[in-house]
Amino acid sequence: MSVAKQDVRSLAETARKASRVLASAPTAQKDEALRAMARRLRAALPTLLAANAEDLAAARAAGKPSAFLDRLLLDAGRVEAMARAVEEVANLKDPVGERTEEWDRPNGLHVSKVRLPLGVVLMIYEARPNVTSDAAALCLKSGNAALLRGGSEAARSNAAIAAALAAGLTEAGLPAASIQPVPPGERETLLELLKLEGLIDLCIPRGGESLIRFVAENARVPVVKHYKGVCHVYVHAAADLEMATRIVLNAKTSRPGVCNAAECLLVDRALAERFLPQVGRELVARGVELRADAASGGILGQAGVAARPATEEDWGREYLELILAIRVVDGLDEALEHIGRYGSEHTEAIVTADAGVAGRFTREAQASAVVWNASTRFNDGGELGLGAEIGISTSRLHAFGPMGLRELTSQKYVIHGQGQVR
Amino acid sequence: MSVAKQDVRSLAETARKASRVLASAPTAQKDEALRAMARRLRAALPTLLAANAEDLAAARAAGKPSAFLDRLLLDAGRVEAMARAVEEVANLKDPVGERTEEWDRPNGLHVSKVRLPLGVVLMIYEARPNVTSDAAALCLKSGNAALLRGGSEAARSNAAIAAALAAGLTEAGLPAASIQPVPPGERETLLELLKLEGLIDLCIPRGGESLIRFVAENARVPVVKHYKGVCHVYVHAAADLEMATRIVLNAKTSRPGVCNAAECLLVDRALAERFLPQVGRELVARGVELRADAASGGILGQAGVAARPATEEDWGREYLELILAIRVVDGLDEALEHIGRYGSEHTEAIVTADAGVAGRFTREAQASAVVWNASTRFNDGGELGLGAEIGISTSRLHAFGPMGLRELTSQKYVIHGQGQVR
Numbered sequence: 020m021s022v023a024k025q026d027v028r029s030l031a032e033t034a035r036k037a038s039r040v041l042a043s044a045p046t047a048q049k050d051e052a053l054r055a056m057a058r059r060l061r062a063a064l065p066t067l068l069a070a071n072a073e074d075l076a077a078a079r080a081a082g083k084p085s086a087f088l089d090r091l092l093l094d095a096g097r098v099e100a101m102a103r104a105v106e107e108v109a110n111l112k113d114p115v116g117e118r119t120e121e122w123d124r125p126n127g128l129h130v131s132k133v134r135l136p137l138g139v140v141l142m143i144y145e146a147r148p149n150v151t152s153d154a155a156a157l158c159l160k161s162g163n164a165a166l167l168r169g170g171s172e173a174a175r176s177n178a179a180i181a182a183a184l185a186a187g188l189t190e191a192g193l194p195a196a197s198i199q200p201v202p203p204g205e206r207e208t209l210l211e212l213l214k215l216e217g218l219i220d221l222c223i224p225r226g227g228e229s230l231i232r233f234v235a236e237n238a239r240v241p242v243v244k245h246y247k248g249v250c251h252v253y254v255h256a257a258a259d260l261e262m263a264t265r266i267v268l269n270a271k272t273s274r275p276g277v278c279n280a281a282e283c284l285l286v287d288r289a290l291a292e293r294f295l296p297q298v299g300r301e302l303v304a305r306g307v308e309l310r311a312d313a314a315s316g317g318i319l320g321q322a323g324v325a326a327r328p329a330t331e332e333d334w335g336r337e338y339l340e341l342i343l344a345i346r347v348v349d350g351l352d353e354a355l356e357h358i359g360r361y362g363s364e365h366t367e368a369i370v371t372a373d374a375g376v377a378g379r380f381t382r383e384a385q386a387s388a389v390v391w392n393a394s395t396r397f398n399d400g401g402e403l404g405l406g407a408e409i410g411i412s413t414s415r416l417h418a419f420g421p422m423g424l425r426e427l428t429s430q431k432y433v434i435h436g437q438g439q440v441r
Numbered sequence: 442m443s444v445a446k447q448d449v450r451s452l453a454e455t456a457r458k459a460s461r462v463l464a465s466a467p468t469a470q471k472d473e474a475l476r477a478m479a480r481r482l483r484a485a486l487p488t489l490l491a492a493n494a495e496d497l498a499a500a501r502a503a504g505k506p507s508a509f510l511d512r513l514l515l516d517a518g519r520v521e522a523m524a525r526a527v528e529e530v531a532n533l534k535d536p537v538g539e540r541t542e543e544w545d546r547p548n549g550l551h552v553s554k555v556r557l558p559l560g561v562v563l564m565i566y567e568a569r570p571n572v573t574s575d576a577a578a579l580c581l582k583s584g585n586a587a588l589l590r591g592g593s594e595a596a597r598s599n600a601a602i603a604a605a606l607a608a609g610l611t612e613a614g615l616p617a618a619s620i621q622p623v624p625p626g627e628r629e630t631l632l633e634l635l636k637l638e639g640l641i642d643l644c645i646p647r648g649g650e651s652l653i654r655f656v657a658e659n660a661r662v663p664v665v666k667h668y669k670g671v672c673h674v675y676v677h678a679a680a681d682l683e684m685a686t687r688i689v690l691n692a693k694t695s696r697p698g699v700c701n702a703a704e705c706l707l708v709d710r711a712l713a714e715r716f717l718p719q720v721g722r723e724l725v726a727r728g729v730e731l732r733a734d735a736a737s738g739g740i741l742g743q744a745g746v747a748a749r750p751a752t753e754e755d756w757g758r759e760y761l762e763l764i765l766a767i768r769v770v771d772g773l774d775e776a777l778e779h780i781g782r783y784g785s786e787h788t789e790a791i792v793t794a795d796a797g798v799a800g801r802f803t804r805e806a807q808a809s810a811v812v813w814n815a816s817t818r819f820n821d822g823g824e825l826g827l828g829a830e831i832g833i834s835t836s837r838l839h840a841f842g843p844m845g846l847r848e849l850t851s852q853k854y855v856i857h858g859q860g861q862v863r
Contacts, residue, residue, distance in 0.1 A: 039807075
């Protein structure tokens with residue numbers, strides 16, 4: 020164990036050294052490396068598929084469920100998608116060196132704020148091999164060294180991907196240690212990594228809630244995390260019902276297993292009788308199970324739409340499947356109260372034609388994204404135009420919501436004088 | 442102990458509730474509260490002095506050194522300064538609700554980023570009573586509830602200050618629980634507080650390095666911290682020597698006990714013989730002890746300027762007194778290497794007339810502030826125009842450098858559509 024401890028520390032020290040080179044690497048060199056990484060991924064296709072086949076065989080032998088095997092699987096199409104995603108990062112604007120603001124002081128000092136990399140980023144994730152190349156590309160472009168600790172079930176695939184990426188780095192004259200896979204191992208290795216304050220600047224865990232809680236509870240290094248998405252759609256009295264139906268259906272059914280899918284519908288009493296039968300029928304037709312409070316259950320029942328009674332446990336629950344909790348509320352205040360109590364600060368949407376009500380909702384609903392007259396599903400780095408996202412934060416420190424390249428940087432003050440003293 | 446645990450949790454829960462009210466409190470109401478708080482501080486002068494006298498007597502009886510007693514002392518002038526500082530925060534721009542950027546997506550969605558408070562901020566500090574009112578004012582203006590845990594030696598003073606502030610809050614119709622002192626107590630209380638993830642959004646420790654390390658090592662809540670300031674002044678070959686002398690003298694001697702004071706002078710070999718005797722004489726005349734490497738020691742010695750030989754321990758050392766380490770370097774690269782190895786990422790200054798060299802220095806020196814042709818002492822919230830600072834961060838996550846009102850906020854995405862779905 021003490022050997023493993025030493026290994027982990029020297030891994031991080033190597034990353035720290037590489038990060039110093041990356042911090043002042045020119046954009047053109049980083050982009051050249053990204054394009055070389057993409058080429059190397061394509062060239063390594065047979066190697067990647069062979070490594071992945073071994074991972075898959077082991078996972079199958081271990082009795083992993085089919086959804087797990089699907090996430091783990093690489094094929095030619097997926098490898099091509101990984102390579103393209105890396106190339107797309109080369110086309111994004113380099114955040115490093117960006118002057119975000121500047122001003123003059125009365126004493127003549129000129130002050131500006133300039134973006135710089137965070138340093139070393141540790142990604143912890145489960146068995147999706149594409150996270151390895153996605154995270155590596157975003158870290159590199161933002162001038163950060165990356166330590167990538169994927170799930171042990173994907174270890175062979177990840178090692179093969181990392182080797183291809185390292186070859187691309189070397190081709191462009193950047194340190195291969197800029198991107199390093201962390202050998203999977205016992206929890207002890209992970210614990211050691213999480214304690215390396217001063218060597219690791221940010222840890223981003225991605226995966227199930229239990230992994231994220233483990234990281235959050237044991238880390239000494241800063242963690243930006245996302246526990247869950249309990250997203251509400253509030254249909255206000257002044258909503259366009261056709262729009263509200265479209266939004267609710269999309270938010271719930273377009274991809275129910277993701278964190279920006281809706282889990283609960285709040286409906287103003289004033290339009291519940293007009294709206295609920297219509298939206299309820301459409302939801303049920305798409306296979307959604309409804310869990311309704313007494314008021315909405317009554318209305319749905321009278322309209323002949325099947326709904327189970329909701330219990331206290333249905334509020335604030337992240338189903339991640341085709342189930343929707345429904346509650347009738349008496350206006351904006353009650354909706355905000357419900358969201359304040361049961362929401363997860365991820366995404367909250369309102370449907371209304373009343374700009375004043377929407378203004379209060381967007382100000383007062385506590386979430387990384389508040390949405391007026393659109394689907395909750397838009398709280399996503401790609402959809403918002405960030406280019407690509409490395410994760411999503413539901414805590415407010417450093418970043419709140421989808422994290423793109425900018426969120427992988429910090430800002431320093433640059434002060435320019437003509438000999439000023441205090 | 443389990444009672445204390447419960448007390449601490451309910452304190453934080455009360456703060457969390459208050460933070461919800463503060464998050465949407467109008468600017469005018471917060472400013473009214475700040476002005477009322479200042480009035481109440483002035484009106485409470487006799488009470489504050491009486492409480493402070495008790496703290497002082499106890500500290501004296503405990504044999505605390507005179508510098509400690511001076512930091513603890515309140516008098517009419519200091520109370521007036523506290524009240525004025527609170528009023529000045531009322532005059533600063535409210536960061537909450539500020540739209541920092543906005544853009545349109547091809548599908549017609551309008552996206553903006555809007556500042557919101559962090560939530561509940563825990564300040565941990567030592568025996569300076571003015572931190573209580575300063576921190577309270579900055580947290581309030583930025584819409585955050587504050588938990589204030591000052592040193593136990595200042596407990597009576599802090600309780601009296603907090604009572605005056607609470608009276609001001611109530612006068613303006615804001616929850617008194619927006620600003621709460623944490624009763625000082627055993628380390629266990631502090632440990633409990635530091636674990637309240639989900640109730641406390643940010644912890645800012647201010648004080649000696651051992652307090653800060655204790656907090657960093659035991660916190661589950663996010664911490665923004667500052668260990669120390671090992672600031673260098675690098676006098677480049679193309680420096681104006683008169684300017685360089687002025688800057689070095691100011692950086693070292695204007696207030697040697699603070700974190701943005703210089704601790705080490707790096708001098709290019711090309712001008713060491715011309716520059717060192719002159720600056721050395723001026724430093725010694727101001728009572729500064731010089732600790733010189735072999736090259737600079739030789740030059741100083743020949744000029745008859747007293748200097749002790751520097752040892753390896755002098756590099757990277759934060760003296761916080763009238764001592765200056767001096768080293769001769771062979772140009773920019775060696776200076777950057779020294780700073781990279783021994784700096785603390787706080788403040789690094791260069792004196793040069795060469796814009797190209799300054800550009801590389803400001804890009805490559807790793808510090809929260811890089812200064813070209815001015816004193817290191819300008820890395821300060823007030824001097825940079827932030828209005829007031831609640832602390833200074835030498836880690837890059839969330840904030841790097843002085844933290845003002847803006848750094849006490851986060852940003853959320855506001856997405857406005859016309860019924861868009863994915």
